[in-house]
Amino acid sequence: MSQNQMPKQENPWLNLVFNILLPVLILNKLSKFVGPLWALILALAFPLGYGAYDLIKRKKTNALSVLGLLNVLLTGGLALMGIQGMWFAVKEAAFPTLVGLFVFGSAFSKKPFIETLFLNPTVMRTELLEERLRSNQKESEFHLHMRRATMWLALSFGFSALLNFLLARRIFTDIDQTLTPDAQSVALNDQIAQMTTWSMAVILVPSMIFLMGIFWYLMRGIKNTTGLKMEELLRD
Template identity: 75%
Template structure:
């Protein structure tokens, strides 16, 4: 009983997952490489998902999938830069990461707790206990889980779309670098390409992704109202 209560009081924070495992490491690689060197930037960037993953393992007694994805993403980006590989393979890397996340999200759709539940149904924001009570009252637990599964599959589709957009954009930005240039000069050019990719991806990839997420949220809330009878105002905590 105590263990269940503790889990309810301290749910896993999906946004902290994204910040520590993805956003901070990417910012370090993009912004600090030219100041502290590619190797030091790689080690520092790897430290965030590694430490967060270890912390989560100790606290929750389970492996954090986002930390593993973060380590793979940072390791690939920094590793490719360190060994001097660029151009086409950076485009592959840019597409591979959202594709991997999409696979992880899709896989969760076939588990007892689809990823969409962890992302949106946060007990700190929504009256999850009230939702579960109403679902049980209406006998709609199975239908609701199926709705969560479909919403999670839609979310995985958004990552596949991002992977395709990432690859097309990266192929235009990550051009081959002249190998006759010095290592420092190649590093500067690569950092500029990474920065350019980050800037353009905000407009070309993030905006469609946000629209996609808003659509999924609308679909999610419509299903919640349909199966539980709760309105958005009744579900959200004041």
């Protein structure tokens, strides 16, 4: 298939921003200004809207939109019900666990998630990659490498889930029930803000190191099966 005939590919980073990052920021930052209910409704709008757009345009369900909806519903629902402490720690661990399971499951599909994340035709010359794999008769070996790299990516989410749980258990302590409902809501929002801030250092940095290691492993496998270097694959 030529580049002109190729269907428009989904941007994985835009996918993450609309389905995960923006809803989390809305729940964390806007609840104290508009209330937990309206923050929940607004946060739900992003993965719902993006998922509906993706369904109409590509005729398939966006799995990350579904995960984003679940994450928003869990976080906002717990806040609305006034549930705190241990359950928020469970929720913080549940989301990366769900993502990890989704990524792990994709390893056994025709297109493992690692291909969607890194081998984007708008950035890489995937037609050259496929041509070289055919000429080297390395398609099966390449797909096995993609499966293994995807499993490593799933493991990184499991590692993130463990760190999330340990950090959340320290931050999400029980809130004084003698406080007014508004004061309890503010205290919970402060805990969520702390979790977001600390997770950047405690979770994001190790995860990025893990991701860079996976990327190195991925590119090493591509070089071994195709003989192509990174600069040869990148589009001008």
